Amino acid sequence: MLKMVKILPSRIKWVFVIGSFLTLIYVLLNVMLPLLIKKYIDLILTEDRLAPYHMDFLNGRIDFGFITYNQAFKWLTIIVLLQTISTASLAFLSTLVIVLAAERSSYFYRNTLYKKIQSYSLKNIADLKAESIITRLSNDIAIFWEFLVNGTSIMIKGIFLIIGGLTVAALVDWQMSLSIIAIIPIVIVMGSIISVKTGPLLKKTQKAVDAVTKVVDENISGIRVIKTFNLETKRLNVLKEINNAWYDSQYKSTMIFSTAYPVFQMLLNWLMIGIYSVVGYYATISKINKDIITNINLFIDLLWQVAAGILLMLLFLSSLFRAKVAAARIIEAYDYETDNLYVSKGEIIDSYDVEIKNLSFKYYDASPNFAIANVDITLPYKKSLGIIGPMGSGKSTIVNLLVNNYKYKEGSIKIGNKEVSQVNSKNLHDTVEIVHQESLLYTGTIRSNMLWAKEDASDEEIMQALKDACADEFVSKFEDGLDHPVYQGGKNLSGGQKQRLSIARSLLRKPKILILDDSTSALDNITASKVIDNIKGKYECSTIIISQKISNIKNADEIIVMSTNGFIISRGTHNQLAQSCEFYKQIYETQLEQ
Template sequence: MLKKLLANVGEYKRQSLLTPLFTMGEVLLDVIMPLIMASLIDQGIEKSDAGTIIRYGILLFVCAIIALGFGTLGGRTAAIASAGFAKNLRHNLFEKIQSFSFLNIDRFSSSSLITRMTTDVTNIQNAYQMIIRILVRSPLILIFSLFMAFHINRELSIIYVFIVPMLGIGLGLIIHFAYPLFMKVFQTYDRLNNVVQENLQGIRVVKSYIREEHEEEKFSDVSQTVFNHFTKAQRIVAFNMPVMQIAIYTCMLLISWLGAELIVETSSLTTGELVSMFNYTMQILMSLMMMSMTFVQLMIARTSAERITEVLDEESDLKNQVDPLTEVPDGSVVFEDVCFSYKDDMDKLVLENIDLSIKPGEVIGIVGGTGSSKSSLVQLIPRLYDVTHGSVKVGGHDVREYDLETLRDQVAVVLQNNVLFSGTITENLRWGDADASEEEVVHAATIAQADPFIQEFPKKYDTMISEGGNNVSGGQKQRLTIARALLKKPKILILDDSTSAVDTKTDRAIREGLKKEIPGTTTFIISQRISSIQDSDRIIVLDDGKINGVGTHEELLANNQIYQEVNDSQQKGFGEHESE
């Protein structure tokens, strides 16, 4: 895990190595300065030697400036190294997620992936900065200060032998009890992000059903859980300061008492040395406290590191074979004894024994009830999922033989709830072809019946689309996504209930435009409306993941009960609507 994470340091190795070096320079000067202070007091102030006072004073000032310089440089390189490390880690996480199949993404919730890329990466960034700076500085300060204290006076330094272990035990207990609570906090962040994400994505539904209070309560419950765990953890961590103060004051009192006796009775300790002992006491105890806080952060970061490593270790179940095919000959599609399960379990199939042969340029309609796995069927063509059993062939070759990018570049999929991205209409349409000319963009929009409403916007094709396409209607969004797919000039076009939000007249115009402009493209049209598929070359009726019938509109009306029932119900509904 550690090796995989450190690989993300990348080009920031130099700053990562310089930080401990600068920190070591700062520590050495911090340890030397109390000795200079002792000499200034003993040889200058007590002897009223102005020259010595000035000489040691200048030396002390120079050391302080140099230490400040080392500290500033160390802080700067630590910030650059940790921020760069986090940048690379976040980039590699995002890149990894982009390679995931739908099945991989299903293993992680969207909110969890967001938390891992934000909160968890930030935790690791903070921990990394502490490791290369604080975790170098604190142990060095502790070791060198103890060494100097024993060098000054061994008898007085025995105090540390008793106080330091007691302080270490106290801080260790604080970490032990606080750590599980911090873990619960970060695990709850996933739930919190999920609530926020669901609310924002479904804000129109929330408002239309007047469920704002319910959503607020749901958010408040999760937020309160975070608050409870976090405040409880912080209450425990707050004991750091009292424990620290007890240790400091105990040391100060004992050193003052025993030090005064050594100065007065045995003269084995000077006033300056006593002052330096006070300084070393502060350095020793403060270094222990800083280490305890660092260990708390490291424990928090450990869970974050494990969560991030889970994503980095996740291997996409969709991989290219050795020497994959880089050209799709045509748009023919063949399903051979296809079975499919989202859980890769033959006992939980959503598609079963599918056998189909579709010629290039055919228009195939697909109809079936909710849960009949219509979308699952077409998602196997661009290899968004892999079959559990059997094979899907495109252009005469198993889809698993193709380079993924090559295959998907020749298969355009338009979903019912397809997404538009922030940017202009032109920028969104050019997702289909980044190099498309303005004429090609307008032509694709015209075929998709999007050009008329685009022309009504003041800025036309330069109109900005807000996040998710929320400033256009559902029907407008569907027409734009169809135009985007057409710019790909695919060999296979899949319209997955993608005209459900447009009227029947516009739907017919889109289908006529597709038939005229892309006659050689194999087209799959999934629809609940018989009128949208009745002109198809063939229509597939799905029922509970199985093929119930295949034929033309007339053939299915004559011999397929499910198709008859769907058609009759729609004709009846249409007739009732007309009579009103």
């Protein structure tokens, strides 16, 4: 919790300090109101209104001397009006300042956490889990924002209403104040019990939110598969199970907090009994007078102020426990030790031959098997390489290592004699471009998606890239052309259209090494071949093509065949492999029959 405050910039902390100070003044003015009302009652009960009136507060501790009755009434009215206007103004102003500080804090947390997440490697994201990262960035920060908005003012109001009320009560009549003070230890014990009981439940609740987010995301993104295989009931049952776990922990924690209010009401009744017991004692010994009557009214007002303070502190504890769990998850994301793959001051690539030697890699050190093992690849600049193999053979792993998405420990990957782990990251990403199988398009237009690759690209450049990716065939048919809307994830486009737009976007950058990671899988053979031929004939770059279709790679200068255990089992041209590699030959013959 404290670390969340420490990482805030000083300018935001000062806004909180100003808001807290205004809240403190507001509370102190509120505490003074019962004293003013006591004095009003004293004025009303005064029988001799011609005699000089002694204007004092707190049994003479604040003394304004003797004035006339009318003057006392006039000045007291003015003071009450000023107090009312001041408290109303301070209530509005303090809330405004604290909300401003909380909004700036939320903006700061989201921005800085998002920057931190951008530094995560693919392995880091897999370890933390995407759904958990999303929840921390949205729900957890929202919970902590709510704590900053409400918790700050509630804590100050609660503490000082209790302290102020008890102080004034003790100064007026210490015997009556004992009835209020005696209840404080009970509240402390009650708060401690709530803390112990709800802490684990709130952690379970946040983990359940992660799980719900994951299942909902899977159900939405996989809706076609779910409908195809009639899995609606099964997936609903999965959601129900996780939702029940969330409901159970949320219900239990809410019930614990809810029981605090009836207990508080009972304590309040005890306080009332305590005050009236003291008054009853005075009555039995015939000590009832004007001062006792005004003090009774003052103590009832103070009782409600202390009661309000206790209630606010219970609300604060409720907010605090939730915020504490959320803050721990946010700090975990902040402090998460990344693989630190981003190189800000590294070497610059000046030639583009690719050389991979004795490369072995496993995603986790404890894993018994390597994802790829003893991989050797040489790709001269402007040449093409095809990679084929069964699912899980390490094809995508190789290209992800080539762009330094994972930290490798065994072997070497060089571009232009520069180890990629030592190359400036921006330079590396400008040099090597990957087009993935699942095309990522952003909400906007075709033009805005293309401009992600090159911000200053002209329409002519965009149209040329679209033409080379065979995307102009459908873009030109849209009435709004480049301004045709693209919905989230490109949902209004077919799989082949999305892949062609993704390829065109990459071509717009004119990379020196272009990797097509099964990114023509949704294209027919004729269109895929045309796209690959355009790339080879019009762009000065090396090309790495990962594909399950031999037609897409058969014209590559070299083809490597991967096995399920991550080894290269054969390499050569299409004609050579069709003769020498049984696995390649089987795939080729099967696809010929189709």
